Amino acid sequence: QVRVEESGGGSVQAGGSLRLTCKISPLRFDDYAVAWFRQAPSKARERVACIRRNGDPSYWIDSTEGRFTISRDDDKNTGYLRINRLKPEDTARWYCAARDGICTWDIDDYNYRGQGIQVTVSS
Secondary structure (H helix, E strand, C coil): CCEEEEEEEEEEEEECEEEEEEECCCCCHHHHHEEEEEEEECCCEEEEEEEECCEEEEEEECCCCCEEHHHHHHHHCCCCEEEEECCCHCEEEEEEEEECEEEEEEEHHCECCCEEEEEEEEE
């Protein structure tokens, strides 16, 4: 049975950084695109970033500020999302997901997703 293990969330002050981790196993990880989504209280789920099987990233938000860096380590079956210069509006539950195919915008297109981890940013 495939397990999705997310970690790295927590409570931080604005301006700080976090690295979210998503380990998915057992899986032929290098066949999967990995994406991150988030959902703030009382708001719709929001797509954040995706990394293709070949390592090419796409950022769906914040593309001009460059606060997010998505990466992957296929040898460890793990995806990462580095978030710098955290803002209170980054407070949300963050989800990773993996898809056997290309990056898409809808988390429902993904084969596997985690339960989410909480990120809380105080001002």
